[in-house]
Amino acid sequence: MPLTDKPNGRALGWEHLETRYPYTFRMFRVREDIVRWPDGQVRPFVYVEAAGAVWVVPVTADGQVVLIRQFRYLIDDWSWELPAGGFPRLPGLPAGPGPAGTGGGSGRRERRLGVPGLLPDGRQPL
Secondary structure (H helix, E strand, O other): OOOOOOHHHHHOOOEEEEEEEEEEOOOEEEEEEEEEOOOOOEEEEEEEEEOOEEEOOOEOOOOOEOOEEEEEOOOOEEEEEOOEEEOOOOOOOOOOOOOOOOOOOOOOOOOOOOOOOOOOOOOOEO
């Protein structure tokens, strides 16, 4: 289903009029839909489309969760986080440099916990 075809939104009174991409980077792009909202006003609905990412919840043999400490430029501080990584680019955009490497860990078992908020075409909004 194309992202402009939103049958559930249409049934609730939303009408997609136009889509623009005011900013594009290899791993994400800003999408601006011009939409007639259910109250009749025409306003933008802005969100980020991302190439996707994965988070890992490493648990030691004795049941402790492992976090990493990483500097985050946006908040200008250090943060404790689950190990995570993004896909190198959105489909249809030029490839950029790939990931620098991995943490070198290994595991005994893998379990998928879920897929949050997929769009109808299978992509994940950020």
